[in-house]
Amino acid sequence: MTYTLDKLKKKLALPESLQIKFPPAEIEADLAIPCFREDPKKIARKIKGLKLPLIEEIKIEGRYVNLILNKNLLAKQVLSDIEKSGDKYGWAKDGKKILIEYSSPNIAKPMHIGHLRNNVIGHSLEKIYEARGNKVTSINHIGDWGTQFGKLILAWQKWGPKPITTENLYKLYVRINKQTAKNKKLEQEARDTFTKLEKGDKKLLKIWERFKNHSIKEFKKTYKEFDINFDLWLGESFYQEAAEKIIKEALKKGVASKEEDGVIVVDLEKHKLPSYILQKADGSTLYAGRDLAAAKWRLQKYKPTKILYVVGHEQELYFKQIFKTLELLGYDSSKLEHVNYNLITIGGKRASTRAGRTVFLDEVIKEALRHTKNNKIIGLGAVVYNTLSQKRNRAIDFDWKKILNLEGNSAPYIQYGYVRAQSILKKAGKKKVDGKIVIETEREVRLIKLMAHYPEIIKQAQLLNEPHLIASYLNDLTQEFNRFYNSDPVLAANDSSKVKTRLLIVSGVAKIIKNGLVLLGIKTPKKM
Numbered sequence: 021m022t023y024t025l026d027k028l029k030k031k032l033a034l035p036e037s038l039q040i041k042f043p044p045a046e047i048e049a050d051l052a053i054p055c056f057r058e059d060p061k062k063i064a065r066k067i068k069g070l071k072l073p074l075i076e077e078i079k080i081e082g083r084y085v086n087l088i089l090n091k092n093l094l095a096k097q098v099l100s101d102i103e104k105s106g107d108k109y110g111w112a113k114d115g116k117k118i119l120i121e122y123s124s125p126n127i128a129k130p131m132h133i134g135h136l137r138n139n140v141i142g143h144s145l146e147k148i149y150e151a152r153g154n155k156v157t158s159i160n161h162i163g164d165w166g167t168q169f170g171k172l173i174l175a176w177q178k179w180g181p182k183p184i185t186t187e188n189l190y191k192l193y194v195r196i197n198k199q200t201a202k203n204k205k206l207e208q209e210a211r212d213t214f215t216k217l218e219k220g221d222k223k224l225l226k227i228w229e230r231f232k233n234h235s236i237k238e239f240k241k242t243y244k245e246f247d248i249n250f251d252l253w254l255g256e257s258f259y260q261e262a263a264e265k266i267i268k269e270a271l272k273k274g275v276a277s278k279e280e281d282g283v284i285v286v287d288l289e290k291h292k293l294p295s296y297i298l299q300k301a302d303g304s305t306l307y308a309g310r311d312l313a314a315a316k317w318r319l320q321k322y323k324p325t326k327i328l329y330v331v332g333h334e335q336e337l338y339f340k341q342i343f344k345t346l347e348l349l350g351y352d353s354s355k356l357e358h359v360n361y362n363l364i365t366i367g368g369k370r371a372s373t374r375a376g377r378t379v380f381l382d383e384v385i386k387e388a389l390r391h392t393k394n395n396k397i398i399g400l401g402a403v404v405y406n407t408l409s410q411k412r413n414r415a416i417d418f419d420w421k422k423i424l425n426l427e428g429n430s431a432p433y434i435q436y437g438y439v440r441a442q443s444i445l446k447k448a449g450k451k452k453v454d455g456k457i458v459i460e461t462e463r464e465v466r467l468i469k470l471m472a473h474y475p476e477i478i479k480q481a482q483l484l485n486e487p488h489l490i491a492s493y494l495n496d497l498t499q500e501f502n503r504f505y506n507s508d509p510v511l512a513a514n515d516s517s518k519v520k521t522r523l524l525i526v527s528g529v530a531k532i533i534k535n536g537l538v539l540l541g542i543k544t545p546k547k548m
Contacts, residue, residue: 032067042473049079049086050094050469060085091459091468095521098472099457102528107535110475113153119318120146120156122330123248126163127235127255128172128189131242132378133364134332137416140407141361142330143248143541144487151539152482157251157322160239161314164232164255166307170214171196173227174206184234215304218260245385245400246541254314262313263305266349267298270312275348286345293341311342312349319351326355328485333360333413359485361412368417391424398432401542405431408540409491429495431542434533437498439548441530444510448523455517457524463504464525470497471528478539487540494536501529 028051029040035058043052055063060080067085068078074097077088102109122142125131131139142158149156172189175196182188200207217224236253243249267284270276276286282301286308289295298309318327329339339358347353363370366379384403392399406423410416426432459465474493481489510522534544 031072032070034063034066038063042469042476043084043086047086048088050089051087053085053087055083055085091465092457094472095459095464095468096457098468099521099524099528102471102531103524106531107538108151109531109535110478111151111153112475112479116154116325117322118149118154118156119159119322119324119327120149120330121159121161121328122146123243123250124161124163124331125235125239126168128169128186128193128231129235130186130190131239131381133381133384133418134378135381136384136403137361137364137407138330138332139243139246139248140404140541141359141412141487143246144408144490144539145328145330145359145482145485147539147541148478148482148487148490151478154325157324158249159252159254159318160250162232162236162253162255163307164228164235165257165260165310167211167214167304168193169228169231170212170217171200171210172231173217173224174210174213176227184230186235186238189231189234211302211304215302218304242381242385245396246404247543248541256307256310256314259310259313259317260305262317263309266313266316267305267309270298270345270349273349275345286341288341288344291344293344294337296341308338308342308345312345315342315346315353315356316349316351319355324355326357328357328359330359330361333362336360357485359412362415364407364416364418366418387420391420395545397543397545398435398548401431401435401537404540404542405434405491408487409495411488412486428499431537432548434494434498434537435542435545436548437501438530438533438537438544439546440505441501441526441533442546444505444526445523445530448511453516453520453523455515455520457521458517459521460518461508463500463508464521466500467497467504467525467529470500471525471532474532474536481539490536490539494533494540497529497532497536501526 029038032040034040034053037057038053038055041052041054043049053060053063060083064078064080064085067075067087074089074093075087076090079086079088105111120142122145123131123135123139125135146156146158172193175192179192179195180188196206196210200210213224217228232255267276270286271278271284276284276298278284282303283297284299285295286298287295296308297306299305315327318324331339336358339356343353343356343358346356385400388399388403389396392402402423406418407416409429423430424432426436459468470493474497477489477493481487504525508522510526511519513519513522537544
């Protein structure tokens with residue numbers, strides 16, 4: 021079989037409308053071609069006329085043309101591809117420019133368990149798009165501007181100063197919000213403080229800079245634990261001037277209007293979307309204006325094929341409003357995509373501790389290390405895999421027993437499969453084994469077909485922005501490898517061709533597990 025289904029399609033000279041697919045396990049075929057708009061008999065005759073050695077039999081079942089492949093030729097091609105490509109087996113050369121915005125925490129607050137899902141989805145998508153041969157730019161759109169910073173600076177001035185720690189800032193943030201909720205005068209004082217900050221008050225800017233620098237320093241410590249590095253660290257404050265300009269542009273183009281009370285509004289009612297405020301009556305900007313400015317800046321500076329926004333599902337309506345506004349302003353909003361995701365829960369409830377506060381991400385990291393005796397590769401790998409193993413639109417329940425399960429569908433289970441494969445290869449050493457590639461058992465066939473499927477899995481994970489496809493695939497591959505391990509002896513096989521074939525299978529499985537885990541942001545251990 022050729023390296024990818026796309027290449028096989030070209031070799032078969034099939035019409036553009038046809039797709040080659042891997043059929044479900046219950047279908048007795050290696051590949052299937054759905055022919056809903058084409059005559060399956062005509063397609064079957066065309067394929068038969070090519071006389072490709074790889075295709076052993078052609079069957080027509082309803083509107084499907086099913087292909088049975090020569091197992092030995094398939095194995096030879098797949099194993100050869102893996103050996104040649106190594107860690108880049110399954111990669112492609114799409115050559116597109118992709119921007120991915122993810123994480124984007126607010127300064128002066130610690131990252132919480134909700135950021136975990138955002139961080140690992142964004143990081144994995146970054147790696148998946150890169151594996152498909154794209155130029156990817158990752159962006160951390162830090163929340164460092166807005167009325168909340170007027171509140172925080174006011175709190176600091178009233179009840180501080182204390183040493184700048186994340187804990188102290190968070191306590192001040194909670195305290196000021198409780199106080200302003202019942203004190204309108206204090207609320208107005210906080211708004212006035214932010215207005216002064218926006219106008220460039222040097223004293224306030226200096227305090228704000230201290231908060232920001234401390235927060236970024238702490239964020240980087242957390243990102244380091246997950247090997248996350250961003251190409252751009254641009255907070256909302258970076259777009260402040262641009263936000264003011266795009267608000268004027270929206271007014272000029274009739275996309276926004278100024279109300280009698282001075283509030284600037286974008287009316288989207290005729291587009292079946294709610295209207296929203298772009299600027300307050302006192303002239304203060306909101307994050308919608310900064311998001312519009314950020315999108316415009318990115319489109320013009322990078323000219324990307326696509327911009328992904330990895331943000332929770334509760335912001336779905338908001339992004340529809342932003343994308344529609346950009347379209348009305350004349351910018352290509354079709355390049356923008358909201359990659360949403362659901363909540364992380366504990367015991368079926370929104371994640372919080374007994375005290376009722378948010379579970380912070382640093383606590384999750386410490387707990388993962390405690391459960392695995394400070395083994396970061398296994399502990400953090402387990403947390404990441406558990407987060408990515410579900411579809412984005414499903415809520416995840418955080419359960420340490422499930423996360424660290426060695427029996428299946430966990431990072432430790434897959435990592436152990438990798439260590440097992442490496443152990444066999446280590447025992448084999450560098451001794452050259454003569455013989456042909458010969459496939460004899462059903463376990464060998466299943467593994468070869470699964471390995472052949474891997475490039476398509478990466479492709480689909482990118483098309484759907486769903487890392488869980490890779491996680492599920494790696495679990496299936498590891499399960500099948502464990503069955504093979506228990507039924508088909510490798511080094512103790514009774515002839516050299518079997519030993520050679522099975523060693524290549526083991527090597528291929530190890531490479532794909534390592535490669536696939538890398539795409540999820542997970543490392544492989546040397547031993548377990």
